């Protein structure tokens with residue numbers, strides 16, 4: 001028998017109106033496994049779960065159960081139960097009847113059997129004496145636990161849980177996390193669990209799927225994801241991290257925060273990388289013994305450890321340690337090479353397909369920008385009508401000529417309104433990189449991304465526009481490139 005129970009093969013979901021909620025999602029889930037979908041609001045977690053349950057049909061790809069295609073199978077024919085993001089109990093039934101509902105429908109159990117199953121399920125969620133209560137008299141947390149009991153009582157092969165603990169307070173949430181995990185082990189049910197709480201995902205899951213904008217970013221065990229995040233988004237989303245822009249400067253040597261550190265990854269020299277250092281992996285030493293030293297500017301007690309910020313030039317280093325260092329003190333730090341995580345940089349510069357218009361502006365990212373078109377023909381100049389005259393005297397009409405446009409991340413100015421700049425959109429992502437923010441602006445129509453490095457903090461969803469100095473827009477002829 002195959003170990004795989006569920007397989008998602010390249011599934012996508014595009015809703016009417018064009019929202020691509022999930023894009024090319026690939027995953028196999030093993031029998032008895034606890035898999036968690038983790039990601040920020042709107043990243044497509046619920047949509048993916050609903051496709052597994054059969055409430056949504058993927059617009060591409062297929063879903064296999066035990067190797068059989070169930071993509072179009074209706075929900076009630078799938079061996080799956082769902083606990084929804086918002087509890088969905090029958091308000092006119094009491095607790096007992098809510099839980100027994102599915103069992104009664106099957107007509108295969110005696111009354112005594114149903115009684116036994118219901119009390120066992122109630123015991124699991126710690127609500128033994130609640131059988132006769134009307135569900136409308138229960139607290140939100142109690143209702144949610146009844147919803148869980150109602151799902152497990154059917155002993156489904158697969159249980160889908162969409163933020164089932166969202167309504168609970170922290171203490172109850174922690175208790176229920178352990179109980180759910182315990183329940184899952186005992187019953188041997190495969191759990192597919194949705195949360196946006198990284199701590200919850202790390203404590204409960206066998207494997208985690210980190211999602212962003214409908215795309216899988218990384219699939220791995222909690223340890224993999226925490227220790228070896230594949231990109232800056234995952235690192236930033238999972239736990240606290242220091243994230244820096246770095247450059248490989250030698251054999252297993254990486255420079256960031258203006259110092260050279262030994263690392264264990266092999267990348268080619270001069271490669272631009274993202275460097276991630278977990279705050280708990282920063283060792284505090286005497287100033288003269290550190291790879292770098294600096295002053296502590298903030299120190300907060302967090303219950304078990306202190307969380308401190310040290311400045312190195314313009315960069316912040318977050319340090320977690322059980323040893324307190326007071327604000328104003330200077331310390332040295334070291335990081336062991338295997339605690340320096342290096343990832344190929346997502347972006348080194350923005351690259352677009354664009355074209356030149358009649359007045360020698362270049363169009364890309366849904367905007368029109370002043371640029372220097374003479375760079376397309378070295379040594380050329382513009383005549384009085386705006387035509388390019390090459391060194392051999394040839395007159396060139398660039399109207400509608402396709403070009404490749406390159407713009408550096410630091411060469412983009414963000415403007416606080418969507419009118420004054422030359423292209424516009426909304427901020428969709430902000431990652432802090434030690435001494436600056438890396439911001440991604442998404443344009444309205446074609447969803448082109450404009451990636452900028454800036455020292456100013458913006459807010460997600462801000463409407464902004466951008467300006468780019470004329471001399472920072474690098475153009476190449478597309479036709480020339482193909483040769």
Ligand SMILES: Nc1ncnc2c1ncn2[C@@H]1O[C@H](COP(=O)(O)OP(=O)(O)OP(=O)(O)O)[C@@H](O)[C@H]1O
Pocket residue numbers: 015016019020021039040041042043044045046047048085196
């Ligand atoms: N029926 C629908 N019609 C159109 N768009 C939808 C529909 N359902 C979801 N979406 C869109 O799909 C995207 C993903 O939504 P989804 O509910 O899967 O996110 P999520 O990760 O579960 O978020 P949250 O953590 O807030 O619950 C969102 O942009 C959402 O607006």
Ligand SMILES: [Mg+2]
Pocket residue numbers: 045046047085162
């Ligand atoms: Mg959701």
